[in-house]
Each structure stands twice: as C-alpha cells, then as structure tokens.
Amino acid sequence: xxxxxxxxxxxxxxxxxxxxxxxxxxxxxxxxxxxxxxxxxxxxxxxxxxxxxxxxxxxxxxxxxxxxxxxxxxxxxxxxxxxxxxxxxxxxxxxxxxxxxxxxxxxxxxxxxxxxxxxxxxxxxxxxxxxxxxxxxxxxxxxxxxxxxxxxxxxxxxxxxxxxxxxxxxxxxxxxxxxxxxxxx
Amino acid sequence: xxxxxxxxxxxxxxxxxxxxxxxxxxxxxxxxxxxxxxxxxxxxxxxxxxxxxxxxxxxxxxxxxxxxxxxxxxxxxxxxxxxxxxxxxxxxxxxxxxxxxxxxxxxxxxxxxxxxxxxxxxxxxxxxxxxxxxxxxxxxxxxxxxxxxxxxxxxxxxxxxxxxxxxxxxxxxxxxxxxxxxxxxxxxxxxxxxxxxxxxxxxxxxxxxxxxxxxxxxxxxxxxxxxxxxxxxxxxxxxxxxxxxxxxxxxxxxxxxxxxxxxxxxxxxxxxxxxxxxxxxxxxxxx
Numbered sequence: 142x143x144x145x146x147x148x149x150x151x152x153x154x155x156x157x158x159x160x161x162x163x164x165x166x167x168x169x170x171x172x173x174x175x176x177x178x179x180x181x182x183x184x185x186x187x188x189x190x191x192x193x194x195x196x197x198x199x200x201x202x203x204x205x206x207x208x209x210x211x212x213x214x215x216x217x218x219x220x221x222x223x224x225x226x227x228x229x230x231x232x233x234x235x236x237x238x239x240x241x242x243x244x245x246x247x248x249x250x251x252x253x254x255x256x257x258x259x260x261x262x263x264x265x266x267x268x269x270x271x272x273x274x275x276x277x278x279x280x281x282x283x284x285x286x287x288x289x290x291x292x293x294x295x296x297x298x299x300x301x302x303x304x305x306x307x308x309x310x311x312x313x314x315x316x317x318x319x320x321x322x323x324x325x326x
Numbered sequence: 327x328x329x330x331x332x333x334x335x336x337x338x339x340x341x342x343x344x345x346x347x348x349x350x351x352x353x354x355x356x357x358x359x360x361x362x363x364x365x366x367x368x369x370x371x372x373x374x375x376x377x378x379x380x381x382x383x384x385x386x387x388x389x390x391x392x393x394x395x396x397x398x399x400x401x402x403x404x405x406x407x408x409x410x411x412x413x414x415x416x417x418x419x420x421x422x423x424x425x426x427x428x429x430x431x432x433x434x435x436x437x438x439x440x441x442x443x444x445x446x447x448x449x450x451x452x453x454x455x456x457x458x459x460x461x462x463x464x465x466x467x468x469x470x471x472x473x474x475x476x477x478x479x480x481x482x483x484x485x486x487x488x489x490x491x492x493x494x495x496x497x498x499x500x501x502x503x504x505x506x507x508x509x510x511x512x513x514x515x516x517x518x519x520x521x522x523x524x525x526x527x528x529x530x531x532x533x534x535x536x537x538x539x540x541x542x543x544x545x546x547x548x549x550x551x552x553x554x555x556x557x558x559x560x561x562x563x564x565x566x567x568x569x570x571x572x573x574x575x576x577x578x579x580x581x582x583x584x585x586x587x588x589x590x591x592x593x594x595x596x597x598x599x600x601x602x603x604x605x606x607x608x609x610x611x612x613x
C-alpha cells in the first residue's frame with residue numbers, strides 16, 4: 142500500500158496543475174433485454190476510454206468496449222454455444238457536479254456503434270447502434286487519479302437479420318454497471 | 327448527496343439481482359435451405375414459358391417464397407434459360423439444369439426439352455384464292471407424342487406466292503396465290519420445315535421427243551399433272567433443270583425446253599422448290 146501511494150504521489154508531481162486529459166479503464170457487467178423477442182443476455186464487459194474535460198464540469202469521452210456474449214440469440218450454428226465477441230465505439234458528453242462531498246457525481250449521454258460476431262447462414266456479424274445515458278460518481282484519490290462507478294442505459298438497435306425474402310430488426314435495452322479507474326494529466 | 331448515493335446503490339442492487347440469465351436457444355430464425363418447388367420437368371420445344379418457384383425453409387419451420395430474391399441460372403442456356411422462375415426453351419431439343427443460388431444455398435432441377443420432329447398441317451382448298459383460309463398445325467415429337475398443340479417458339483413465313491394475314495404457333499390464316507407457294511415454320515431463328523400449300527404437282531408430262539435426232543435442238547413442251555386430276559396443265563412452278571452427259575438443255579421457260587440430245591439413253595431432272603426442304607425431283611429418261 143505504501144508503494145502504491147508513493148507511486149501515485151510520484152506520478153502526481155509530474156503534472157503541475159489543472160489536468161484535463163484523462164485515460165481510463167473499466168470493468169463491468171451488462172444485462173440486455175430484447176424488446177421484440179423473448180431473449181436476455183448477461184455478460185462481463187471491459188471498457189477503455191479517453192476523455193477531455195474537468196471532473197466538476199463538462200467532459201467529452203471516447204470509449205471502446207468489449208464483451209464476450211454468453212447468450213445464443215442470433216447464432217444458429219450447432220457448432221457454437223453462444224454469440225461471439227462484441228466491440229463498440231462510443232462517444233459521450235459528461236457533466237460533473239461538486240456537492241462538496243467526497244464523491245463527484247456525474248451524468249452522461251452519448252451514442253455509439255459496434256459489431257457482434259454471430260454464426261448464421263447468411264451473416265457472420267451484426268452491427269448495432271446505440272443511444273446511451275448514464276449516471277455515476279467519481280471518487281478522487283488525488284488530482285490525477287480517481288475511481289469511477291457508473292451505470293449506463295443503452296437503447297440498442299441491431300442490423301437487420303437476413304431471411305432472404307424478409308428481414309427482422311432486433312432491439313434491446315441494455316444496462317451496464319462499470320467500475321473503473323481514471324488517470325488525468 | 328446522500329439521496330443520490332442511496333439511489334445509486336439501490337439501482338445497482340436491483341441491476342445485479344436481475345442479471346445472470348442468458349438465452350441459450352437461438353431466438354432469431356435462420357435459413358435452413360433454399361429449394362425449387364418442382365421435380366425435374368419435361369417440356370416440348372414448342373411449349374410456352376413454364377413457371378417454377380423457389381422456397382426458403384427456416385429453423386422455425388416456416389417456409390417463404392423467395393423466387394424473386396434468389397439468382398436463377400441454367401447450366402446450358404442455349405437449351406433453356408431461366409429467369410425469376412420462368413423457364414423458356416431456347417432450342418429444339420436438349421437437356422439442361424436450372425439452378426437457384428443464394429449465398430451458400432443452392433438447388434437445381436433437370437429440364438428436358440423434347441424435340442419437334444414434324445408438323446401436321448390441316449388441308450385447305452388449293453383452288454380457293456380469293457380469301458384467307460386457316461391452316462391448323464400440330465406437332466409430332468421425338469418421344470412419339472403426336473398431334474400436340476404447339477403454343478410457342480414457332481413462327482410462320484410465306485415465300486411471296488401467298489400472304490399470311492395472321493398467325494400464332496398453332497394456326498395460320500393465309501391467302502394462297504395462283505402460283506405454287508411455300509409455308510415456312512421458323513423455330514429459334516432457323517427454318518424448321520417448309521410446306522407446299524398450293525395444289526400438289528404429281529408428275530410432269532413432255533411432248534414427243536425424237537431420240538434419233540442427235541445434236542440438234544428440239545423444242546419440247548412441258549405440262550404439269552396436279553392433284554384433283556388436273557392433267558397437262560401449265561406448270562405453276564419455278565423449276566431448276568439439270569441433265570446428264572448425254573444431253574444439254576439449251577433454254578427453258580415455264581412451258582418448254584430446248585433440248586439437244588448427244589446420245590441415248592439420257593435423263594433430265596426437273597427440281598421444284600430447289601434449295602429448300604420442300605425440294606422435289608422429277609426425272610425423265612429417253613432411251
């Protein structure tokens with residue numbers, strides 16, 4: 142613990158004042174419910190992000206998320222037990238607040254797009270788009286480091302699945318709870 | 327702030343309580359197969375277009391018509407082609423496979439086109455030249471099917487000595503002329519058959535010939551013997567004359583020939599409709 146604190150102090154001293162750029166990593170759990178099908182998926186998720194802005198004001202965040210699906214909703218092949226990896230790229234606007242307590246709550250809104258691997262006769266991947274809103278709080282460790290807890294809600298719309306003479310579009314509501322760590326410089 | 331923290335923790339707890347379930351049976355249906363809804367087909371070369379459909383079957387046991395969405399092809403389009411489920415013969419006889427494709431899915435069926443071997447023509451009055459008469463036609467095919475109505479792929483032409491007023495594959499409305507006329511059936515861009523439609527020439531008669539008068543031109547008058555006992559009539563045919571080494575025809579018209587005999591026996595040949603499938607030879611030998 143002492144080593145960690147010394148490391149944080151060392152890094153903190155590198156950046157003099159008013160850090161606005163930050164990088165972060167989060168680990169979370171997502172739960173997805175489809176609105177036009179009786180289907181549900183739950184899985185772990187990872188997110189890497191880069192942002193610019195102040196903790197107590199506005200910031201813009203770009204993030205790349207990854208999840209390994211454990212549900213088999215789209216894949217029809219008997220060779221797989223679940224749908225495949227899903228990658229997403231998101232952009233969010235974050236508004237932070239300072240209520241003069243130890244944590245800094247924030248809200249966020251944004252949109253994103255991604256792609257999920259599937260094993261179907263006519264498609265091996267499905268793209269999706271999503272609008273998201275979220276809320277959470279930062280736990281500042283010092284000027285350059287903070288912990289983050291955030292809950293996102295995403296309205297997701299998948300690429301239509303091809304049935305030759307017709308196409309079906311699936312939509313879902315997706316909730317993600319992330320725990321993360323940010324470094325600011 | 328306390329309220330915000332409590333709300334967040336409550337929401338998080340509810341979220342995790344709801345987590346953990348995963349659907350393991352595929353919800354989104356997928357395509358199982360694409361199939362043509364017909365077994366192998368046999369068609370006459372004079373049939374019109376035939377229609378078949380393509381269907382997709384799905385993992386949820388549904389079945390949908392995908393005729394308009396799949397690619398249609400023929401392994402030998404010179405025999406028969408297929409387009410959006412419509413199969414058309416392109417030749418008088420042959421075999422091909424009609425294939426549907428969509429991504430990795432494929433199905434095919436065999437199409438056999440039966441060859442037309444001959445045509446039956448109804449009889450008309452060859453002396454009636456003032457108005458149109460109908461000739462009804464039917465086909466005989468290589469599989470021994472006879473008198474089959476022809477629906478498509480055959481058109482009709484006349485040689486100028488008659489006038490076709492209107493026609494389809496099974497009927498010709500025609501005004502015949504005074505001259506011997508030919509009717510041509512055209513299939514897939516080529517003449518399939520010709521048919522004489524005026525009175526039939528049975529034989530040719532010649533005036534007397536002096537076989538001992540060698541190396542001198544002799545004028546020999548010619549007459550036609552037609553059906554309906556019309557004998558010694560003026561020939562209504564254009565004739566191609568040929569001869570052997572023992573004589574020479576110096577001149578010819580529709581009523582006479584100028585013949586020079588070198589030796590006997592000698593044979594001359596009159597060919598009507600030369601160069602057509604209706605060509606017919608009439609030989610005459612003098613001893």
